[in-house]
Amino acid sequence: MVTVSAWDVRNSVSRGDMDAALGHALAVIGGSVFAFSKLMTGMLLVPGWGWALLGLGLVLGGSIYAAVSTDSEIEQVLKRGPLGIGPSHAGLPDDDVLYYAQLLTLFAPISIRLSVMII
16 A cells, blocks of 8 residues: 555656645555554553554545546646647757647547548
8 A cells, every 4th residue: 555655656756746746655654554553552651552553544635636637638738738738858849839739639539430432
């Protein structure tokens, strides 16, 4: 549970989705608190199941927050496309015309089929 959430933190940070990374980080902290709750029973006078319940609450709350705040495809295009910060590496072209077709397909996913009948 902790390792999967830690990997999700890494993926969210690499995509630039910091609010989802925060949710996954809360889940990592909660999972760690839950995993070590038996060792922390004497700390801060919180009795037995208190640390475990706090950890589970952080896991559940962080996971729900991360699921709600993860960027959709259109948000990713707006963040990284010609309307946002743009591409971050030199391999991508700087011409906005190339991104326009991708943006249009996200706004209106229409497909057209043509068929020819020969008599």
